[in-house]
Amino acid sequence: MDVDFLLIGQGLAGSILAYRLHCAGAKVYLVDDANPNSSSKVAAGLYNPITGRKMVKTWLADALFANIEPFYEELERALNQRFLYPTGIYRPFVSYEEQNEWIAKSADTQYDHYIDKVLSNPTFPGVNDSYGGLLLKSSGYVAIKPLLQAFKTWALDREILMLRRFSVDTRSRDHRGYWKFAHICARNLVFCNGVAAGTSPFFDWVPFTPVKGEILTVRQDFCAREIINRGVFRIDMGEGLGKVGSTYNNRELDLNPSLAGKKELLDKLSQLIPAGVQEITDHQVGIRPAIRDRRPVLGQHPSEKNVYLFGGLGAKGVSLAPFFSLQMRDFLISGKEPQKEVNINRFFKYI
Structure with a gap:
């Protein structure tokens, strides 16, 4: 099968970019190893315009937040699945x-x-x-796991998704220069697979700084319509359950739930919401694909002209993906360069 773009990774970045390209008329295909611990699959999915300990307006807030709810509402209609929850x-x-x-x-x-x-x-x-x-206001969360599952079904129904570990090198080309993988021949490769992109021979020079994040689901005698956020966030899931996160650990990058992470979250939760925790019903771990300068990374490999990277969305993927997937789509289809703060060429000096 000949395709325009083979996207590696069906996390949030890959799914949203694939949707953008599909809607633009490109022939796309995805390959995904179905890793249950990918950061997208365990992330809480908050979009929050005022962030950090100093409570500052998030970077590019006006541009980003104009896209968030309209885009996810469109995607809900396309996938026939609810996952957007506007919440104070x-x-x-x-x-x-x-x-x-x-x-x-x-x-x-x-x-x-x-x-x-x-x-x-x-x-x-x-x-x-x-x-x-x-x-x-203009805040809330996206239930990423249902989004990704719905998109997976959408893609499988169209026969444009392969559940398999991706592997290719510079020799994996046909006589036209198309990349060959399984039964797919792709004019272009787009890596959207988070920190794994940094282990590929194409992008091992990109300064990924992975961050381990842990999230708890707890039962306690507390409920709130709003998301409570200071030190940690608590999203009310109904029936006495709340999702609490998140830790930021760039030293230990394993996928094992830690006692230290659990203690940190429970201690901060008790300072924010004194009601005791009766039970921990879930403890999840993911590795965020952050970049050293804490900005996404978009663009083309400096020498492999049909190899691209769309990643580094980090902890704010839900907020960043709708806006920057448009820039990536326009670059892939029309050659319009992404803005300099996120352009991959800022890292060419490290090659």
């Missing part, structure tokens, strides 16, 4: 100074799309919010 995020303040700072920021029009309310008094029963907090 409540971020308790840690001081009166922080409270005053956000009261002032709320008058700034650049925050109009993201601030729902600035609360100066304790408002959420069961939450440690002595100084009040910031209630955000």
Whole structure:
């Protein structure tokens, strides 16, 4: 089978880019090793416009967040599956100074799309919010596992997905220069397989800095319509269950749930929501495909002109993928270069 693009990896990056290319009329095919511990399959899927300990507006927020909900709504219709959950995020303040700072920021029009309310008094029963907090809008989460399963079914129905470990080298070409893998001959290869792309002979020079992340599902006597987020996040799953995350560990990159990770999450949860945890019903681990400068990486291999990389989405994949998949699609089809902050050519000096 001849195809325009063979995409390696059916995680969030590969699935969304494949959908974009398919909608643009390209002939695409995916190969995926069905790794249950890929970062996409265990990620909580938050999209949050105000992030970090210092509570700052996330990078490129206006461009990114204009795409998030419209894109996932479109994808829900295409896949006939619900996975987008627009939900307010409540971020308790840690001081009166922080409270005053956000009261002032709320008058700034650049925050109009993201601030729902600035609360100066304790408002959420069961939450440690002595100084009040910031209630955000244009936020929520995407249930990534159902999304990926629905896309897998969509792709299998169209016979454009192979569940198999990918392996190819520079000799794997036919007389036309197409890449050969199994029964597929592809004009172009696009690596979308997270940290595994950095172990390929094509992209082993890209400075991936993988990060281990752990997430718990806990049972406790607490419920909230909003996502509670300070130090850790807690997404209410109903029936007394909450998803709590996440850790960031760039030293130990195994896929084993750790006692240290569990303790860190439970300690931070108890500071945020004092209600005790009655049971831990799940403990998941994934390796995030982060890049050293904490920006995605898009573009073409410097010498293999029909080999590409789309990755490095890290912990904010749900927010980054809709916007940057458009840039990658336009580059693959029209040759329009991605913006310099994410262009792979920023790393050519390391080859």
